Amino acid sequence: MTKTAAIVGGGVIGGGWAARFMLNGWDVKIFDPDPQSQRKIDAVLENARCALPGLTDIALPEEGSITHCDTIAKAVSGGELIVEAVPERLDVKHKVYAEIEAANTTGIIASSTSGIMPSDLQSELKNPERLIVAHPFNPVYLLPLVELVAGKQTDEAHIEKAKEIYSSIGMHPLHCRVEIEGFLSDRLQEALWREALWLLKDGVATAEELDAAIAYGPGLRWAQMGTMQTFHLAGGEGGMRAMLAMFGPCLKWPWTKLMDVPELTDDFVEMVGDQCDTQSGALTPRDLERVRDTNLVGIIRSLRGGDWGAGATAKSHDAQLAKLNGLNVKAADLDEHQQIVTSKRTVPLDWVDYNGHMNEARYLQAFGDATDKFMEMIGCDSDYIATGGSYFTAETHIRHIDEVRAGARIDVKTQVLLGEGKKMHLWHEMYEGTRLLATAEHMLIHVSLETRRPSNPSGAIETALTRIAQGHAALPRPEAAGASVGVRA
Amino acid sequence: MTKTAAIVGGGVIGGGWAARFMLNGWDVKIFDPDPQSQRKIDAVLENARCALPGLTDIALPEEGSITHCDTIAKAVSGGELIVEAVPERLDVKHKVYAEIEAANTTGIIASSTSGIMPSDLQSELKNPERLIVAHPFNPVYLLPLVELVAGKQTDEAHIEKAKEIYSSIGMHPLHCRVEIEGFLSDRLQEALWREALWLLKDGVATAEELDAAIAYGPGLRWAQMGTMQTFHLAGGEGGMRAMLAMFGPCLKWPWTKLMDVPELTDDFVEMVGDQCDTQSGALTPRDLERVRDTNLVGIIRSLRGGDWGAGATAKSHDAQLAKLNGLNVKAADLDEHQQIVTSKRTVPLDWVDYNGHMNEARYLQAFGDATDKFMEMIGCDSDYIATGGSYFTAETHIRHIDEVRAGARIDVKTQVLLGEGKKMHLWHEMYEGTRLLATAEHMLIHVSLETRRPSNPSGAIETALTRIAQGHAALPRPEAAGASVGVRA
Secondary structure, three states, X not given: OOOEEEEEOOOHHHHHHHHHHHHOOOEEEEEOOOOOHHHHHHHHHHXXXXXHHHOOOOOOOOOOOEEEEOOHHHXXXXXXXXXXXXXXXXXXXXXXXXXXXXXXXXXXXXXXXXXXXXXXXXXXXXXXXHEEEEEEOOOOOOOOEEEEEEOOOOOHHHHHHHHHHHHHOOOEEEEXXXXXXXXXXXXXXXXXXXXXXXXXXXXXXXXXXXXXXHHOOHHHHHOOOOHHHHHXXXXXXXXHHHHHHHHOHHHXXXXXXXXXXXXXXXHHHHHHHHHHHHHXXXXXXXXXXXHHHHHHHHHHHHHHOOOOHHHHHHHHHHHHHHHHOOOOOOHHHOOOOOOEEEEEEEOOXXXXXXXXXXXXXXXXXXXXXXXXXXXXXXXXXXXXXXXXXXXXXXXXXXXXXXXOOOOOEXXXXXXXXXXXXXXXXXXXXXXXXXXXXXXXXEEEEEEEOOOOOEOOOOHHHHHHHXXXXXXXXXXXXXXXXXXXXXXXX | OOOEEEEEOOOHHHHHHHHHHHHOOOEEEEEOOOOOHHHXXXXXXXXXXXXXXHOOOOOOOOOOOEEEEOOHHHHHOOOOEEEEOOOOOHHHHHHHHHHHHHHOOOOEEEEOOXXXXXXXXXXXXXXXXXXXXXEEOOOOOOOOEEEEEEOOOOOHHHHHHHXXXXXXXXXXXXXXXXXXXXXXXXXXXXXXXXXXXXHHHOOOOOHHHHHHHHHOOHHHHHOOOOHHHXXXXXXXXXXXXXXXXHHOHHHHXXXXXXXXXXXXXXXXXXXXXXXXXXXXXXXXXXXXXXXXXXXXXXXXXXHHOOOOHHHHHHHHHHHHHHHHOOOOOOHHHOOOOOOEEEEEEEOOHHHEOOOOOEOHHHHHHHHHHHHHHHHHHOOOOHHHHHOOEEEEEEEEEEEEOOOOOOOOEEEEEEEEEEEEOOEEEEEEEEEEOOEEEEEEEEEEEEEEOOOOOEOOOOHHHHHHHHHHHHHHOOOOOOOOOOOEOOOOO
């Protein structure tokens, strides 16, 4: 059943929310008084469509709809979740909440505020128990973190419900258990930003140098571990205790400025703005967004390998999406009379090469993942592999029929050409819609992971594989099966 | 000619330096009074050998030697670079420098200090002009950042020399032009860490929650852009100026603690240490290092795609390594009487899958890179591709002969089976030493990138390709060429 999210405020954050919900199958109704709002949100959607679906190895559901409304009342009417993403002024937010309450009395009101306490936000509401803070991070359609904070009058059941909702759209809800201004993430970010502004103000470094001081060093650690676990490792075998003994004293040295803030004079703002423009060279903010998104997809996907951090979030989203896409089929339920759908996914941004299309190696990655899924379906899953048996690919033949680009939805269908004893001979076809992109023919051999030599699969696997192979023997044999490079079958 | 680095102090940082220099072909002499030093450094080397060489797509030079010395004098004698990595106490450092000066009067003395001013470090030296700060980041063998800082008495020529040295070992030297305590990166990190310690002390959050507040959100941004460029983007179309207008006021709100530091009582240190242990679960610091290194290799490699940040550093290191490995061959210099070496590289940590060996798709990635290198050699390089011509792979046949693991050095040799008009038919063999790992047969077609249809290559490319193809026709034809899946040739 389609769910509906209302979004009040369509700036960078509201637009990002719209994209994330819509791409996860929610209908979205949005209100923003800016006449440019629709154009700006369309630009966000365009970026998000190429980027977000590539985080998971399984396709997102069908897109929901986006409706632009000309009043708050129309946007929030009937919504079960009302996202507030208006400017960070308490008086503005209170006014918006009053309009929301006039049109919707039951939906969760989730403020995107970066730091205002939910108790202050809910103070004038008629139904204050339904207000929570759900603080996201830009770009909202890619970064998994959302901080959930309850105010004094919030019903904790809404926090639990919110955890479910945000997890279902691929996010990592972090419940901030103690209500403080700035919550957790912005406290940490703000401390760093304030210090950076001082260094600019004092002429110690430029914006570009300050960014280099992060991006080539600590930032690469922070993408996977926070500052605590990072320093736990920097302490060597003694861990955090050794680190505190070593660097604790430095914390008392004047290594940072006081908590004062540089006066944001026009001159200072211009200087910082100029430095940011210089740093970005010929790249506009829109160009930079594309760069950033491609990098983020690459970074998050790289964390999938170890099932770590944001990569683990994406993988657990896969598990939900596999069900939605009907890819969680048990061996006994496989229909041996037709090709088996073993993959439904979207080409990630970082899979494209200098020729402007999906790189050849990524075809094999997608086919390899389809093979893994088929193995899982017939019982050769991670539990089985942990017992010491698996399949190794001995040979592969790929034919590239047509090109495909980032953001395209691709499906793989699989036919068993032979399944007998240790051998599994597979035929994959990759499509975008009805357009055939590529075929792959693989010979796999079952092995013992201990001896690394061929061995027989379990009886259950052999039974399942044999049944499919026998059924598929009745299907037309693919014309190109058995072909060699350069020879048309 | 082999260069020699002396390293005084063999802890986490000194060991990391030893690994980075040694893996880049430098001989390393090391002094540390800890009787466990050699064991600890061997553990670092083991991690580094698997991790660092995978950042580049071209193999590092032959390893240098490591010599453990029992005096500072023996370690530093004759070294052109003397790395100091002893505890952060000025009196200890001064004592060490006196011993260094007694045995070496010409080498650059590069302190790894995290924040002590070089003017204070050099104050008692006889030759103070040769002291610089070269501040690295843990793990030193993977993170490219090194902050270079001159003291009042430092000869700036040594800073320039240091930039060359650190670039040659794959690092990103950041010259901190104004000498301040904590330099740039640690000022920013320290501001964040101090705030984190307050949040722990005040019982607002646990170490794990604080780390989640970074790693699932801002940290993913910081791996590629610093805080300035990140906020430049968060400002939407108005960039940093809009961001300062929007969030500048919040900087004056009490969103962070004052600059005081929580008292590091035994109880507090124990609490933080316990939380870090809990967060890491069953993983020891050593296990976590492996996780971190695999993630870092994946993150940095993901940034190679857009030639961005730490990925750009790794790519520019490639360019240096290609020369060292003799892979920068011009078309006219290619010997058509033998197979052509098109790749020398190391299997990256993140290329290994659940079967414990290099994933099948990574074989095609390595073969695809070898094809790219061969294209470049015959003149189909990035400049040519920018004019609108390129080769697309039409078909691929891979045979997996043997397994290979992370950290292994692999080479690819290439034979042209056909090079005629639009067609290029290649045969690759992948080896670890003399062990054949896999073969790949590719049919490529020259295309126009505008029409996406087959087209003739430039005259220069056709001439080069034809000459190699004619020469290679006299080589024995690979037995398995032309084979199809499941059929032994």
